[in-house]
Amino acid sequence: MIKKETIIINNIAQGYIMCEQNKKAPVILYLHGGPGSPEYPIFQSQLNASYLCEFNICYYDHRGCGLSFNKKSKLSLDLLIEDVLDITKHLIKKYNKKNIILVAHSFGTYLGIKAVQAQPEYYSSYIGISQITNVKESERRIYDDLLKVCKEKKDYKGKRLLKKNTNSVKKLSNHYMKNVKGRLLKRYQIGLTRKPLPTYFIIGKIFSFPLYSLKNKLEYCKGLIYSSRSLFPMTKEINLFQNSYNFKIPIYFIHGIYDYQISRSLVNEYFEKLKSPKKELIIFEESAHFPNFEEPDKFNKIITSLCNT
Incomplete structure (x- = not known):
């Protein structure tokens, strides 16, 4: 029941x-x-x-x-x-x-x-x-991991986006979490799910x-x-x-x-x-x-x- x-x-x-x-x-x-x-x-x-x-x-x-x-x-x-x-x-x-x-x-x-x-x-x-x-240390490491992923994928736009938001990741701003991290996780299917929803x-x-x-x-x-x-x-x-x-x-x-x-x-x-x-x-x-x-x-x-x- x-x-x-x-x-x-x-x-x-x-x-x-x-x-x-x-x-x-x-x-x-x-x-x-x-x-x-x-x-x-x-x-x-x-x-x-x-x-x-x-x-x-x-x-x-x-x-x-x-x-x-x-x-x-x-x-x-x-x-x-x-x-x-x-x-x-x-x-x-x-x-x-x-x-x-x-x-x-x-x-x-x-x-x-x-x-x-x-x-x-x-x-x-x-x-x-x-x-x-x-949480803060986790996000710092994920930021570094995303830089590596962008390098491996030759995603220069993604790398520039991360570099541009170095200070935002330290603050865990809503902009960074949604528009930077969130965007890249979705792009490479390494966020919520492996397969796109x-x-x-x-x-x-x-x-x-x-x-x-x-x-x-x-x-x-x-x-x-x-x-x-x-x-x-x-x-x-x-x-x-x-x-x-x-x-x-x-x-x-x-x-x-x-x-x-x-x-x-x-x-x-x-x-x-x-x-x-x-x-x-x-x-x-x-x-x-x-x-x-x-x-x-x-x-x-x-x-x-x-x-x-």
């Missing part, structure tokens, strides 16, 4: 999509990226039966976006982490579990890793897809999603803008290298080899430093930023294996 639900967390109505198969099955809480980009409406068709049948999966929309959109919501990273812990407690109680599995993607991986660090007893394992580590693919998926009312669809778009504007300045300051190394549960990272949204070399460095009872870094050879979309069969098989260990 797939349904949308709403609960009150910290005095704010917040929503999620629940894929419930069997109340006795393990529970996964999935934290989306963005900020402000719930993924279930976009990737629903890529989730095959083997994945859904194994688990009860909660696709939670963080406050200020998607089913949790409310323009009066206060937004901060600390509040979002607190919300994650509260919805975790809700799921543990609802399904009568000792703990649950936490899966997060991109921006959601910061919330996830912090939740695991704060309350490890709530979780049996953590899986970070395109794990955020140090059809024009209006994402907006088409959102407006054709059967569980969304028209109000939900419009609020998805509003929440994307609101969350991005409110949270990106805080997101730029994220640095897990400062105090997030030690964990009491298994930690798994999944990363697409063509992902230039988040520096893979930095993920490798962070992975080597962290300590946990069990850890593994899994590279997807045909994916960019969304391995769960680009290689769904492999992703589902790995998730099922890791979560049933």
Whole structure:
């Protein structure tokens, strides 16, 4: 059964999509990226039966976006982490579990890793897809990587564009992220996905999603803008290298080899430093930023294996 639900967390109505198969099955809480980009409406068709049948999966929309959109919501990273812990407690109680599995993607991986660090007893394992580590250093390295790509491709216009925006990358300006980095990632298919998405693919998926009312669809778009504007300045300051190394549960990272949204070399460095009872870094050879979309069969098989260990 797939349904949308709403609960009150910290005095704010917040929503999620629940894929419930069997109340006795393990529970996964999935934290989306963005900020402000719930993924279930976009990737629903890529989730095959083997994945859904194994688990009860909660696709939670963080406050200020998607089913949790409310323009009066206060937004901060600390509040979002607190919300994650509260919805975790809700799921543990609802399904009568000792703990649950936490899966997060991109921006959601910061919330996830912090939740695991704060309350490890709530979780049996953590899986970070395109794990955020140090945002400013990641962008600096991606800038250098893009220069190399332009050189290899003999893209002199791209190289000049990067050189012209050296100061913009230091500030992570909206112009650089969208019109410089974003343009080059799309050109070389090393950004969101390895294969180019059809024009209006994402907006088409959102407006054709059967569980969304028209109000939900419009609020998805509003929440994307609101969350991005409110949270990106805080997101730029994220640095897990400062105090997030030690964990009491298994930690798994999944990363697409063509992902230039988040520096893979930095993920490798962070992975080597962290300590946990069990850890593994899994590279997807045909994916960019969304391995769960680009290689769904492999992703589902790995998730099922890791979560049933």
